[in-house]
Amino acid sequence: MKTKLITNANIVNEGKVFEGDVLIKGQYIEAVGKDLSSRSADVIIDAAGKYLLPGVIDDQVHFREPGLTHKGNIHSESRAAVAGGVTSFMEMPNTNPPTFTQALLEQKYVIASQNALANYSFFIGASNDNLEEVMKTDITRVCGLKIFMGSSTGNLLVDDPKVLEHFFSRFPSLIAAHCEDEGTIRRNTALYKEKYGEDVPIACHPLIRSEEACYLSSSFAVKLAKKHGTRFHILHISTAKETSLFDNSIPLEQKKITAEACVHHLWFNDADYARLGTRIKWNPAVKTAHDQQAILNAVLDDRIDVIATDHAPHTWDEKSNTYFKAPSGGPLVQHSLVAMLELYHQGKIKLEKVVQKMSHHPAILFQIEKRGFIREGYFADLVLVDLDAPWKVGRENIVAHCGWSPLEGVTFRSTVERTFVSGHLAYSLGAFDESKMGERLRFDRK
Template identity: 65%
Template sequence: MSKTLIKAATIVNEDKILTSDVLIVDGWIERIAPEITHPTAVEIHAEGLHLLPGLIDDQVHFREPGLTHKADIWHESRAAVAGGTTSFMEMPNTVPNTLTQSLLQDKYDIAAKQSLANYSFYMGAANDNLDEVLRTDPRNVCGIKVFMGSSTGNMLVDDEHTLEEIFGNSPMLIATHCEDEATIRQNLARYQAMHGDDLTIDMHPLIRSAEACYISSSRAVELAKKHGSRLHVLHISTAGETELFGNGQPLASKRITAEACIHHLWFSDADYAEKGNLIKWNPAVKTADDRAGVLKAVLDGRIDVIATDHAPHTLAEKSQPYLNAPSGGPLVQHALQALLDLYHSGLLTLEQLVQKTAHNTATCFQIDKRGFIREGYWADLILVDLNKPYTVEKANIISKCGWSPFEGHTFKSTITHTFVSGNLVYEQGRLLEKGSGQRLSFNR
């Protein structure tokens, strides 16, 4: 039996902060108490460190299969655990697109061999694969992904009949990317008429506009209300969209929930001058007022979850002219440290951080026995030193793409240990190849 005893950690969990010991036995949290002794357990002395539940990232793009020149499950899962993310849910716009149950299983087979973090994969929806979508098992797949805006390959779902059928019949959570394609095309045509192909990154939030986001998000909410669907709207990027969501009921009973991403809480359109295409995402990073509005909605409960939309590309790809440069960037390794900087700035509490990155994600997706520090739960845990600075440098970036929009930034906090299903997989800057991640299961 494997036994680890974490001593005198400052635990942040379920709106409380307290000092306690935690005993892990065979991957599970067996006991939490002020003073635990065990004759054979390996002890980790955590005085002065904070113990948090591991982050659960409900939106990543690890690019495997088909795009492994820029990322893969092996590299990105290791970047995740180094950053305190112990579980991830990965998107279907790989190559080929994950549009059949067979292709979905292929990704699970890869992760079972390669992932150091726990994992789940979305089933992708298209205009012509409804039968495959409806065969998805809610108990062992995180959700159905619907791109109501641009996507890779055959994944733009713009047929109204198909949308009605998905929202009316999906057996599980529907996660949506919401940007209105017609509005974006009109905006792009207008800017090209003025500037030809000499468009620049500062035009990105004007082309992929706040209006495009609101039109699409409001349509998704309308469909969900009509059909009683379980809807989760991803990467809210505008203050206006936050008004579509309520905060007056317990999360477990909400039928419509929403997510914010690190880049929309950190950057604004003023940062394009320095960062350029490195912060080109879809939906676009928008104004400082939008950033403030999204954070406000996170804090008051209209937005339920914080994630990354980790989506690496090579530096060569991102260095192309604006129109050719792909959208997306690596974030999973530094998400927790970015949020801890927001804590140090007084913008959110540690309790709120844990709620939005672990508790609420587990509740939204009905994940079995993860996301909380509780006896009888899996030991997905992280220890952080809140007062040990950490500078992002090329040499310490683990994502396969080898760059980060945070490169050169010094965070105020450092992740010291990460446990995945009870295995210590990261310690003091070193990845430890101990065990592997597990497939997430869901109480549905």
Template identity: 60%
Template sequence: MNRILIKNAKIVNEGSIFDGDVLIENDLIVEVADSISLKTSDCIVIDAEGSYLMPGAIDDQVHFREPGLTHKGDIESESRAAVAGGITSFIEQPNTVPNAVTQEILEDKYQIAAQKSFANYSFMMGATNDNLEEVLKTNPKNVAGIKIFLGSSTGNMLVDREETLEKIFSSTPMLIAVHCEDETTIQNNLAEFKEKYGDDIPVTAHNLIRSAEACYLSSSKAVALAKKTGARLHIFHLSTAKEMELFTNKIPLEDKKITAEVCVHHLWFTDEDYKTKGNFIKWNPAVKTESDRKVLWEALNDGRIDVIATDHAPHTKEEKAQSYLKAPSGGPLVQHAVVAMFEAHHQGKISVEKIVEKMCHNPAKIFKIEKRGFIKEGYFADLVIVNPSKPWSVNTDNILYKCGWSPFEGTTFKSRITHTFVNGEMVYNNFKVKDIRAGKRLLFDR
């Protein structure tokens, strides 16, 4: 029997922090108590005094690039980075190559992950303008949801026919997750900047081309369509103050039909950072202004935004070093997302309890993930120990992404993840990922 006893931890769960012990047997949490006494010969004992013990983070939006784009990253490399960053479960998006828009291609990705993933995994089924029949075959018990791109991004999965959108929204009972940017607005803005700069558009124009207006036009249409059809809508990577008007904190999360996500980069960076970071903080949707960031933080804390995710999307340094028009959008984040949010905690922007709510509890609730996202007896032992007072700096020697870079390179974080457990297996310990692919396919209570 695999038995691990974590002692003297500050356990963070369901809005409270309390001192206690947690006992793991095989892949489950079997006891949570003020004090648990066992013979040391009967178990591995980890003393977590001074550290937080939190559920493993659940990242509801990543791009791990396999199959077809594995020069940027793959399920093995990026899930390894994820567990080093305290993310024990991920939901990956369908814009790999080939796009995951048939049940056969979708299942191929699950087979790859079953062999290679260090973290628990699920994959979204992709919608297109003409694959509704395939979308409706998706099994709600073992697939996270349906993904629709309402704005073009990396890949070619734009769904822009209103008739098709209404059919998808009205006919699928599953959660529908959307990327919202209005394509017409983006193309019009791009034409203006091309007229002014030719092919030498500066990256500082990115948030003006992929503008706040483009985001709001698209997300407001998605919300209106969800209300019209009764669809279960989840909007990814919101980036503007204006969009916060579309969401409510007046009802419990469990009763919401429309939920909202923000990503780490939109909480951390602003358009001022383009001057120093350039294409390395080029994302879709774009990083916006300081005033946008301020309102995103307010909405996160007051409950209008429900989830913090990464939109982890690696590209090579060479790809990012190209001119603005040629450089792809996206960046790697899973290894540094949790500690970045703890850094925000040190800055007084968010409580530790709220970090756990938005990165662990709420993704589990929104996607109805079975037995994960909480520290409860009978739940899978996906756990993370965070030392809040053990500074470390991000550099090329400790970056685990296959692409080899991070937008946080040179940043010193006050907090450090010391241990990560996936299904009861200690897969990470103090900068070392063990060669244990402990990830399991996520299942859903629906």
């Protein structure tokens, strides 16, 4: 097995920053310490002045395969991931066809085994009529069950209260949910259509997909989870009011109800619609500066447990439509880590907290085997960053298949130099090594 030695790095891990070396043997971290330079290695990387972090684990992405590959695919979007220091991803079931069966789920794993540069897992999706199929899920090999409790169409929207009761009472592992109240959104949509017709301004998006819509659904879901003792994870919190639903008085390992913040809700607010329009149209919507700050506060005080992207690429032509025709979502997986490091540069968050929320906590929350930390015996999922190497986001350096980003024109002070995926140097100084694909994530669950 080939060995790689990273020397003189500033290692950010488990609440500390310290100078040290990391020895990689095959897929695993062989040793972490000082003065490992006496060890022989096939490859030696001098990381003096650079920072070595555990690879980012993104618990919410939409890589569009199968069926929507004009927007992106597992290969293209996993390339964007490793270019951004994301070494593992968990992908959502709203593909075409939706991932409602074990057979369709396994088809995704086959595609990923052949095409994903990062490590991978896939959620099985809930519908109003696939409960028994969902119950066949091997929870040691699948990250969880995704329920769209709003913001969807067709059978992806689970709106039958009896069906929700069954899922929450019976599924033996983690349920993740998109929470927006569909009835509230429909009423708000009708009001704004009455006022503006089909030409509703994009600035009305957070008023249509309102705080009320988010809180009604999130609070209902939390109540349901408490009733049944469900292991429940709410995705992409977008309002200050919702942060009151979560607890920071107990360790993450003991929490039954957890929450995620997304980079776009930490980076943008409703003042940005005038400049960026439908490029920042997401569900749930980007809301006020007050909401933005409250979400960051909840990240900092551990009411919100993880930071992810909800990476959801669409073509430029699709996003360039009018309000109702432009789809929601945008590409962020390449820029999530550098965006959070920019907030570090701005004094808003510590490096240790960025690593905790993007690497340690996803691993703990999903009970991922041997990932998310720089520890001897763990998989060598690592990212080496230069905190003082500015670069500007432009179409010439965007890796995602869609070729655009809501962050175009932003200059980031930090650069991802190298990304190791299970010991393999998948990305180095702008170049990809696709000779080895990522690994299927395993979960330490009974």
